[in-house]
Amino acid sequence: MDVDMMDLAEIMEAEEITEKDVQDIDEIEHFDRILPMEVSTEVPGMEQAVICGDPIRLGGELDFQQGFDNPYGAFGTCGLNAIANICYIGGKDVSEVEVVEYAMENDLCTKDDPGFHGGGTTIGQQLKILEHYGFPSHCEFSNVADSERLAEAVEGGHGVLLGLNSGLLQDREWKIYNDDGEITATHAVCLTGTVRDAETGELRGFYLCDSSSQNPEGGRTFLTLDAFRACYSDVQGSYAVITDKPIRGMDAVGETEEKMKEDPDLNPKNNIVGYCIFAQWSNGHVVV
Numbered sequence: 426m427d428v429d430m431m432d433l434a435e436i437m438e439a440e441e442i443t444e445k446d447v448q449d450i451d452e453i454e455h456f457d458r459i460l461p462m463e464v465s466t467e468v469p470g471m472e473q474a475v476i477c478g479d480p481i482r483l484g485g486e487l488d489f490q491q492g493f494d495n496p497y498g499a500f501g502t503c504g505l506n507a508i509a510n511i512c513y514i515g516g517k518d519v520s521e522v523e524v525v526e527y528a529m530e531n532d533l534c535t536k537d538d539p540g541f542h543g544g545g546t547t548i549g550q551q552l553k554i555l556e557h558y559g560f561p562s563h564c565e566f567s568n569v570a571d572s573e574r575l576a577e578a579v580e581g582g583h584g585v586l587l588g589l590n591s592g593l594l595q596d597r598e599w600k601i602y603n604d605d606g607e608i609t610a611t612h613a614v615c616l617t618g619t620v621r622d623a624e625t626g627e628l629r630g631f632y633l634c635d636s637s638s639q640n641p642e643g644g645r646t647f648l649t650l651d652a653f654r655a656c657y658s659d660v661q662g663s664y665a666v667i668t669d670k671p672i673r674g675m676d677a678v679g680e681t682e683e684k685m686k687e688d689p690d691l692n693p694k695n696n697i698v699g700y701c702i703f704a705q706w707s708n709g710h711v712v713v
Contacts, residue, residue, distance in 0.1 A: 433566070436662050440564075441549030447564045453574070456581030459674040464623060468630075469647050473623045477580045480618025480632030484645025487513060487615065488521050491636035492544065495525040497536075499543030504551050504586070504613040505534065506636040511584035511615055512558050515672030519558060528554055551586060551613070551666050560584060560668045567658050570665035572650060576619045576628050582671030585616040587633065588664045593656035594648075595638050610662040612637060620647065 437447065460477050467481055468474040487510045492500035505524045512519035525544055528534035533554055535545040546554070548564050555562045562584070565574070578585050591612035592600030603609050618632035630649045638646065648656070657663050 432661075436566075439547070441547045442552070442564060446549065446552055447566070448569065450569050453565065453569060456577045456583060456671075458577070458580040459582045459671060460580050461674075462621075468620050470649070471620070471629065474629065475621045475623050475626070476618055476632070477621070478618030478632065481645050483514070483617050484632065484634060484642070487617070487634045487644045489634055489636055489638070489640075489643035491521065495522050495544070497525060497529055497543060499525060499529075499534075501535065501542040502544035503591075503636050504546035505544055505554070507586045507613045507615040507634070508551060508554050508558070510634055511555065511560060511586060511668070511672065514615075514617070515560060515584060515668075517558060524554065524558075527557065546613070548588070548664060548666065555584075555586075555666070555668070560672060561670070562586075562666050562668045565665050565667060567660070567663040567665070570667070571658060572628060572631075572653060575616060575631070575665060578665070578667050579616055579619050579631075582674035584668040584672045586666040587614050587616050587657060588612070588662065588666075589614065589657040590660045590663070591637060591656075593660070594635060594646075608660055610660055610664065614646075616665075617645075 437443065462475050462477050463479075465474050465476045465481070466472065468476065488506055491506040492502045495502065502521060502525055505528055506521045509519055509521040509524045512524075525534070528544065528546065528550065529536060533546065533550040535542055552562055552564065575585060588610035589612055590601060590608055590610060592598060592602070593608070594612065594614070600611070601608055603611070614636065615634045616631060617634055619628065620630040620632065621627060622629050628650060630647060631653050633646050633648065635643045635646045640646075
């Protein structure tokens, strides 16, 4: 969604962020792909797909149920849950309860409204909490962080928290509109993987962990590109919080490059078919 300057200023003030926290289209850095791709027959509605980020396995390990085990009785902890999941993906054993406790003790979430809204966070608070856990990050609004940019971030090993509309995400009409009848970002999720067409490499959708769906498969929620755009791209105030550095994948790339040095036949660039696949999928980096 295009964000005019007046709307952006109001959103930034409400979200407790400044220009230094937000990257515009002329400020963002390109993210090279470092995570491996794998062929999968498990993506709903697709006979065969190529997925990145290992989201199906990962979805069974992430916390997909927010707010039910913290001592504050706070249920509006979607952002804190997404941060805990980013920590897990980045190799840190940090639970949602721990993140909620840190946020509560340091005035980095809603404290005076226990229950439904308790534990809610602004973008500014999310950035501060992620930095506390060792993941400096920045915000990109959806006019910058479009679907291709987000795919680039995920495939580049970066942690991604999304602000989107929960009603459209979960197909629950009563959650779509705010009190003014607007469709705004009301929920935060952790983006976990990309899905591409196995023949063309075209982006077809995303996997994410939805912590408020009340669905046992919420950790591995798949959205087609159209569904994703409806609940994120076309929503007022939608945004992505992206870690500045990759949080996963670097070891795998290093190991694969070492194997190719030992056995040149493993290098896809050494045969024409492999080279075509390499050029299509890797953007100059090794994928397996």
